[in-house]
Amino acid sequence: MDDNNKNLILATVLSISVLVGWFYFFPPPEAALTDDPNAVATATGVSPTAPVPSATATTGATASSAPAVEAKEATDAPxxxxxxxxxxxxxxxxxxxxxxxxxxxxxxxxxxxxxxxxxxxxxxxxxxxxxxxxxxxxxxxxxxxxxxxxxxxxxxxxxxxxxxxxxxxxxxxxxxxxxxxxxxxxxxxxxxxxxxxxxxxxxxxxxxxxxxxxxxxxxxxxxxxxxxxxxxxxxxxxxxxxxxxxxxxxxxxxxxxxxxxxxxxxxxxxxxxxxxxxxxxxxxxxxxxxxxxxxxxxxxxxxxxxxxxxxxxxxxxxxxxxxxxxxxxxxxxxxxxxxxxxxxGVQGFLDSIDWGWFFFLTKPMFAVLHWLNTIIGNMGWAIIGLTVLIKIIVFPLAYKSYASMARMKELQPEMEKLKEKHGDDRQKMQQSMMELYKKEKVNPAAGCLPILLQIPIFFSLYKVIFVTLELRHAPWVGWLKDLSAPDPTSIFNLFGALPYGVPELGFFEIFSLGILPILLGVSMWLQQKLNPAPTDPTQKMIFAWMPWVFMFMLGTFASGLVIYWIANNTITFIQQYSIMRIHGYKPDVFGNIKSGFKRKSKAEEK
Incomplete structure (x- = not known):
């Protein structure tokens, strides 16, 4: 994989890390009652009377300011x-x-x-x-x-x-x-x-x-x-x-x-x-x-x-x-x-829901999610349906991306020859590669677009799932009774098989993996295996750890968001595999998995 793709992957990881960093280092404080019933047993001081514009039916006179009024307790009133x-x-x-x-x-x-x-x-x-x-x-x-x-x-x-x-x-x-x-x-x-x-x-x-x-x-x-x-x-x-x-x-x-x-x-x-x-x-x-x-x-x-x-x-x-x-x-x-x-006729009332900075995405995204839920009758399946619709919308870009990746694989032998020819001269190597891309009409940046699109979509869906009432206590299947909450299963009680709950772990709750986060990690890992592991040791290490890092990071997120990510990975896998096959490149998924477990020889390690 070239440096552009490497930097893009790193940027994506950093973007998600920022979000998760906020969540862990600035968590919500413990809820506490701020009222002292004895101190607030007297009600608000009512002083609502600075002058206001007079209505047509009035003479223009204004009410004088009213002093604060101590209100009595109302618990025993008629x-x-x-x-x-x-x-x-x-x-x-x-x-x-x-x-x-x-x-x-x-x-x-x-x-x-x-x-x-x-x-x-x-x-x-x-x-x-x-x-x-x-x-x-x-x-x-x-x-x-x-x-x-x-x-x-x-x-x-x-x-x-x-x-x-x-x-x-x-x-x-x-x-x-x-x-x-x-x-x-x-x-x-x-x-x-x-x-x-x-x-x-x-x-x-x-x-x-x-x-x-x-x-x-x-x-x-x-x-x-x-x-x-x-x-x-x-x-x-x-x-x-x-x-x-x-x-x-x-x-x-x-x-x-x-x-x-x-x-x-x-x-x-x-x-x-x-x-x-x-x-x-x-x-x-x-x-x-x-x-x-x-x-x-x-x-x-x-x-x-x-x-x-x-x-x-x-x-x-x-x-x-x-x-x-x-x-x-x-x-x-x-x-x-x-x-x-x-x-x-209450103007702008829908803005009372906190749609955030990406309101131009979150508003229509939730409208579609709500529509799907009315048809399907389940928010979990509606999230999967929304994922399918999003993938259909971005499919033209995805097609170009995966087609370009397939062409890049075909050019791999030519690129290896250029490496042998230019050795450590990176400038000449880059110039020769760009000439090769131009000659073969391949755009190496085409693979960036689907990834870039995923970032605002991810944040927007995260916002929608977190702030909207319709996801609160919304069930999906089996053990998932609340799509606005993290997966309740955990490796610490064998995913509910053992007769005890999961202890409060604070920050270390990220290690309390449930079923959905594990499926997320596996889906990312399988998607990664569509391509051979990079030859560069640093890139190889990043790719090897990335699925499992995301598994732990997203494990404490709302289960509805994790469902979206799993569905997105699954659809992406199918699309990429099919498009690459159409363009003459057959991804060796099982071969790539085997090579990932193969031990290096001592000569390779050196």
């Missing part, structure tokens, strides 16, 4: 039940908070008895996380005149929020303003919230509706992995913003907000919230309405908060107004989020 095919939980009548929400279709682990995923938790519970709505008072109104975090709402006796029965909460401030909040939900994860106020004789008033997402401390399951974004996510007039929890802590103090905060005035088409690995909650004002988008960190309470503050409303005696908004709280299912974007 509640309204939530029950749909996708979620279950309850709404606290203290503040009217949506603060208890579980995702019925997802469990924490593969264990059938595992708890279902609990997204929202009330104040006073570890890792409290909830949505809160209210009105910020304008000129002439005090905090006690508008509903806030501690307002006790009323609901009809026996009220229950389902996909067919909305719930209405009401509160009368006793001074001429009557507030109501109608909450509905679809069969998936989208809440619709209509906030209304009627002025029955309080004089002319101005006030601004808002929505808040409050998170007490960082998530307990925060992964802090470089390939995945967790934290703030927002869309503002078509521009996506992402910030980690550390970024929010590093914000500059904003006196108007009373916390470390970033404020963005959105003209239309925006949303803001928090995204986890597989789950998300976002505030979504009406897509044609301006609003103030706020992200903040309350250092004293260790609370992360996002706000959507809608335009100030001005009401004279006898007037009323209603403002609509939405709240997404649930699983980041690709099809569901796509429908909210395409049919529900």
């Amino acid at each position: 509640r309204v039940a939530i029950e749909t095919p996708s979620v279950m939980g309850s709404i606290s009548l203290l503040g009217g908070r949506i603060d208890d929400l579980s995702l019925k279709n997802y469990r924490e682990t593969l264990d059938a008895d595992s708890d279902i995923v609990h997204l929202f938790k009330p104040t006073g519970a570890p890792s409290s996380y909830y949505a809160l709505y209210g009105w910020a008072p304008g000129a002439g109104l005090g905090l006690d005149a508008v509903p806030g975090a501690n307002t006790v709402w009323t609901a009809a006796e026996g009220a229950k929020l389902t996909e067919t029965t909305p719930v209405t909460l009401t509160w009368d401030n006793g001074a001429g303003l009557v507030f109501s909040r109608e909450i509905s939900i679809d069969e998936n994860y989208m809440f619709s919230v209509k906030q209304s106020v009627q002025n029955t004789g309080a004089g002319t008033v101005s006030l601004a509706p808002y929505g808040i997402l409050a998170r007490h401390g960082e998530p307990a399951d925060l992964k802090n992995f470089f390939i995945l974004h967790e934290g703030l996510i927002a869309m503002s007039d078509g521009e996506l913003t992402e910030a980690s929890y550390d970024d929010l802590v590093d914000y500059d103090f904003n006196a108007n907000e009373g916390a470390k905060a970033e404020v963005t005035q959105v003209t239309e088409s925006g949303w803001i919230g928090f995204t986890d690995h597989y789950w998300m909650a976002t505030l979504i004002p009406a897509q044609t309405s301006p609003f103030k988008s706020v992200s903040k960190y309350d250092e004293r309470r260790n609370i992360y908060q996002t706000e959507a503050v809608l335009p100030t409303q001005t009401l004279a005696d006898g007037q009323s107004v209603s403002v609509d908004s939405q709240l997404f709280a649930g699983a980041k299912e690709w099809a569901t989020i796509r429908d909210y974007q395409n049919e529900g």
Whole structure:
């Protein structure tokens, strides 16, 4: 093999090594609860009221800033039940908070008895996380005149929020303003919230509706992995913003907000919230309405908060107004989020899934993978189907590559003569080889293209498998119950034959090889045997070790990715063997295997 191919192989190994190096030397920290329930039993300080653009129906007056409000614990407050095919939980009548929400279709682990995923938790519970709505008072109104975090709402006796029965909460401030909040939900994860106020004789008033997402401390399951974004996510007039929890802590103090905060005035088409690995909650004002988008960190309470503050409303005696908004709280299912974007009009909502720098590859790649899964009904086979489609797309380049390799084999005797002729004169040797390639119309670089294409494809598929919910707990065959996790089998318990589990090995987990990584190594080794071993000792050593190095490196990767690599190697072997045969070169696979095990003579070793 010439120096170009040698350098290319080394570059490929280095590229994969960088990825794996990140994984091993910057691993996710151990999950830990960052909340002290006693310290955070008081809810977020609500100060969502810097001026925002006035809507057409208002007079232009703006609400004054509201001071921080200490919210009481909501665990023992009266509640309204939530029950749909996708979620279950309850709404606290203290503040009217949506603060208890579980995702019925997802469990924490593969264990059938595992708890279902609990997204929202009330104040006073570890890792409290909830949505809160209210009105910020304008000129002439005090905090006690508008509903806030501690307002006790009323609901009809026996009220229950389902996909067919909305719930209405009401509160009368006793001074001429009557507030109501109608909450509905679809069969998936989208809440619709209509906030209304009627002025029955309080004089002319101005006030601004808002929505808040409050998170007490960082998530307990925060992964802090470089390939995945967790934290703030927002869309503002078509521009996506992402910030980690550390970024929010590093914000500059904003006196108007009373916390470390970033404020963005959105003209239309925006949303803001928090995204986890597989789950998300976002505030979504009406897509044609301006609003103030706020992200903040309350250092004293260790609370992360996002706000959507809608335009100030001005009401004279006898007037009323209603403002609509939405709240997404649930699983980041690709099809569901796509429908909210395409049919529900939530601009850029599909970008809430972290597609990464190679989004132009990851987005269509997952769309095809999802389509294949709907046809086949199994993500493992869908990955293999995707591999076949990718190989078909790059086949024209692969054909040229393998045809060129076959021609190179035919020219091997001529190249040996050139080596004998020029000896150690490498410059003349290179010139003679280039003349030979030109004469025979052979491109020695043609073999590089398929390898170069594999690098972005590999990284893109790695991203897709890691970040998308559809691969989580997705089974394939037999022992493979979760394609987003590494192969659970191990040589330490004879691949499950012995009645004990595999110990935690930390960094040395790479030596706990399962069935899939071993198959990967074997498939790379067999593919290598299509060609005789290089005569150069350094190249020969690199080629001899490469399959087994990759076997250990990829052994701890998601099993879905290893399945792709095995399928890719298998198809490549078949393609290369067939194309070489068509062009008159018959690869001696078994002969190359035998020569690899043949001991050198003492003369050869010297």
